[in-house]
Amino acid sequence: MDVAIPFLLNSLTLISILLIVAMGLAIIFGLMNVINLAHGEFITIGAFTLVVVQAAGGSFWLALLVAPVVGYVIGLALEKILIARVYTNPLHAILVTWGLSLIIQQVLVLGFGASPQRVSGPFDGAVDILGVTYPLYRLFLIGFALAVFVATILLFKKTRFGLDLRASIQSSEMASVMGVNADKINARAFALGAALASLAGVLLAPMAAVTAYMGINYLARSFFVVLVGGAGSVGGVAAGSTIIGGLETALSYQVPSTVAQALVLVLAIIILRFRPTGILPA
Amino acid sequence: MSANIDHTPVPGKLAVSKLKPSILIAVLMLTVLAALPLFIDGYTLGSYRDILLLGLFALSLDIFWGRTGILSFGHATFFGLGAYGMAVATTRFGIDPYWVSVIGLLTGVGLAASVSLIVGYFMLYGGVRGAYFTIVTLALTLIANQIAVGWSSVTGGDSGLIGVPPFSILGYSFVGPAASYYLALSLLALCLLVALKVMHGRIGLLLKAVQDNELKVRTLGYRTQFVLLATFVVSATIAGLAGAIYATCTGFVAPDMIALLLSTEVIIWVAVGGSGTLTGAVIGTFIVWQLQQKISSYSVAAWPIFIGSFFILLVLLFPKGLPAFLMDKLRPGAKKEKAVQ
Numbered sequence: 001m002d003v004a005i006p007f008l009l010n011s012l013t014l015i016s017i018l019l020i021v022a023m024g025l026a027i028i029f030g031l032m033n034v035i036n037l038a039h040g041e042f043i044t045i046g047a048f049t050l051v052v053v054q055a056a057g058g059s060f061w062l063a064l065l066v067a068p069v070v071g072y073v074i075g076l077a078l079e080k081i082l083i084a085r086v087y088t089n090p091l092h093a094i095l096v097t098w099g100l101s102l103i104i105q106q107v108l109v110l111g112f113g114a115s116p117q118r119v120s121g122p123f124d125g126a127v128d129i130l131g132v133t134y135p136l137y138r139l140f141l142i143g144f145a146l147a148v149f150v151a152t153i154l155l156f157k158k159t160r161f162g163l164d165l166r167a168s169i170q171s172s173e174m175a176s177v178m179g180v181n182a183d184k185i186n187a188r189a190f191a192l193g194a195a196l197a198s199l200a201g202v203l204l205a206p207m208a209a210v211t212a213y214m215g216i217n218y219l220a221r222s223f224f225v226v227l228v229g230g231a232g233s234v235g236g237v238a239a240g241s242t243i244i245g246g247l248e249t250a251l252s253y254q255v256p257s258t259v260a261q262a263l264v265l266v267l268a269i270i271i272l273r274f275r276p277t278g279i280l281p282a
Numbered sequence: 283m284s285a286n287i288d289h290t291p292v293p294g295k296l297a298v299s300k301l302k303p304s305i306l307i308a309v310l311m312l313t314v315l316a317a318l319p320l321f322i323d324g325y326t327l328g329s330y331r332d333i334l335l336l337g338l339f340a341l342s343l344d345i346f347w348g349r350t351g352i353l354s355f356g357h358a359t360f361f362g363l364g365a366y367g368m369a370v371a372t373t374r375f376g377i378d379p380y381w382v383s384v385i386g387l388l389t390g391v392g393l394a395a396s397v398s399l400i401v402g403y404f405m406l407y408g409g410v411r412g413a414y415f416t417i418v419t420l421a422l423t424l425i426a427n428q429i430a431v432g433w434s435s436v437t438g439g440d441s442g443l444i445g446v447p448p449f450s451i452l453g454y455s456f457v458g459p460a461a462s463y464y465l466a467l468s469l470l471a472l473c474l475l476v477a478l479k480v481m482h483g484r485i486g487l488l489l490k491a492v493q494d495n496e497l498k499v500r501t502l503g504y505r506t507q508f509v510l511l512a513t514f515v516v517s518a519t520i521a522g523l524a525g526a527i528y529a530t531c532t533g534f535v536a537p538d539m540i541a542l543l544l545s546t547e548v549i550i551w552v553a554v555g556g557s558g559t560l561t562g563a564v565i566g567t568f569i570v571w572q573l574q575q576k577i578s579s580y581s582v583a584a585w586p587i588f589i590g591s592f593f594i595l596l597v598l599l600f601p602k603g604l605p606a607f608l609m610d611k612l613r614p615g616a617k618k619e620k621a622v623q
Contacts, residue, residue, distance in 0.1 A: 035413045037420075085598065090413040091353055092597040098546065099593030102586045110583055216542075220421045227414065258432035262425045269401060269418060273408035 005132045007249065013138050015245035016145035021200045021218050022225035022237050023152055024193020029231040030169045031189050032087050037097040038078070039222065040215025041104040042071050042194045046201020047210045048108060051117045060122040060206075067202045068195040075194025079187045087186070101215075108212035121206030141203050148199060153234050165189055220261075221248070224268045230278025239279050244268075305478055308561040312471045319460050327459040328531075333571050334466040335528045337564035338473060340551040342520035345477055346513055347549075348558030349486065351493040352411060355545050356419030359426040360398060360518040362540020364390035364525025369443040369535040370436060383450045387526050394522025395515055402514040407507050411496075423545045430537045442536035449530040462531050469527065470564065473520055477560050489513060546589060553596055
C-alpha cells in the first residue's frame, strides 16, 4: 500500500494534466487535421499569467480565472489572423504554428528573462491518505483537472456548440451543408483548446519550473496522447492520457526520467505500427 | 488497356528537361567552391567548411522531404547521432589512432542508420504519413536532446565532449583548414552529384509518383513502403555522415547539435533553396548561414524570432518556396515547381 498509493496519485497528477492539455490538441487535430505546434506555448502563457497576476498582488484563484480568458482571447486572435489561412495544408500549418511557438518563447524570454519565475501555490501542507502523506495541492490539482475534463465532455455532449463540433469532426462538409458555420466552429474550438492549455499552465506552475520553454515537454507528451489514443475523440484522449501518464510515472520509478520518456516514445511508435489511427479514433 | 500496364516507367520529357540546368548549377557551384581556398584561408575557410557540412546535412533532408513530400522534423537527431557517435568512440575508448577516425565514422553513421531504420520501419510500414510522421520525428529530436543532456557520463551532458581528433584514414590526417575543407567539399560533391543522378533517374520518378498517389503506385506493383524506408534511411545516413565529419572538424560536440532548433534551421535552409531541388538546399544553407551570423551578432534572441517570422512569411507569401516565387516574378505565367508541399 505504501508504494501503491503515491504511485497512483503521481500517475493521476500527470494523467489529469495531460487530459486537459491533450484535449485541445486532439480536438483541433480531429476537427481541422491541423497539428498545432504552438499548443505548448499556451501552457506557458497560462503559467506566465499566474506570474503576472501574483506579481501584481493578485491571488492564485484570480489567475485561475484570468488565465483561460487570456488563453481564449490570444487563441481566438491567432486563429483569425493566421491559423485559419492554413487549414487546407497540414504542412503549412505545422510551419506556421512552429513559427508562432518560437516567437512566443522568445518574446517571453525578452519580457521576463530566461531564469525560472517565482510563483506560489494556493496552499502548502500535506494530508494523510490511508497512512500516506501526500501534498494537498496535488490532490486539489487532480480533482480540479478532472472536473474541468468532465465539464468539457458535458460541453461536447449537451450543448449546441458541442453538437456542431462533433458533427464537424465527423464530416465538416455535411455539417456545413446542414447550416453549421464551419469558420465559427473552428475558431471557437481552437480558442477553447488554448483556454484549456492555459488553465493547465496555471495548475502546473506551482510544481514546475516556470520558464519560457516549459510548454515544449507537455507538447511532446500531448502528441503521444493523441497518437496513441486517437484524434478527435474524448475516449481517445482519456485512453491516451492514461497510458502515457501511467506508463511514464511507472517507468520513472525504475529509470531516469529522460529514459522513461524515450521508452514512452518507443512504445508510441510501436503502437502506431499496429494502430496507425490510435486506439480509439473518432 | 494492355498497352498501359507497363512496369518500366518511361523517363518523361519533364525529367530530361529538368536534369540539365540543375546539374549545370551544381557543377558550377562546386567549381567555385573548389577554387575558394585560393582566395581565402585560415578561420574564414574553416567557417566555409562548416557551411559545406551543414549544406550536406540540408541535402540529406531534401532527399527525403523534397522527394517524398513527408517532412522530417527530426533530422538533427541523425546529424547529432553521427556527431556523438564519432565523439564518444574517438574520445572514450583509447582506440589505436590509426583506426580511431574510421571506427568513429562507422559508429556515428551506423547509429544514425540503425535508428532511422527502426523508427522508419515502424512508421512507414505502419502507414504513418504526413503530419503524424512530422510530429513523431519532432518528438524523436526532443528526446534525443534530453538523453544527450541527461546521460552525462557518456555524452558529457550540457558541456558536451571535447578533443575529437581530426579525421584521418590510412595514416593520412586531414589537419588544417584547407585539408578539411577539401574533405568536406569532396563528400558534398559526391553526395550531391550521386543524388542528382539518382533522383533524375527511375527512382526519382518513382518517388515523385509515390508523392502524388501512393496507393496507385502500390497497385502498379511497386513496394512503396520499402522505397520510402530506403529513402529515409539513406537520408538519415547522409545526415549522420555530415554530423560525424562536422564533429571531427570542430573538435567537439554539444547538445545543440542534436536539438530541435537545428532541426528547425535545416528545414529553413532547404525551404529557402527550394525543397526538392537538391542543389538549392546547399545554396540555401549558404544564404541563411550568412544571415544568421549577422542577426545573431546583433542579438542572440533575435534569431529564433527571425526564424519564427520566416516560417509564417514563407507560408503566407511564398508557399511554393523562394526560388519558385522569384521564378514566377521573372517569368509570369510560367509553369512552376511545387516547392513547399
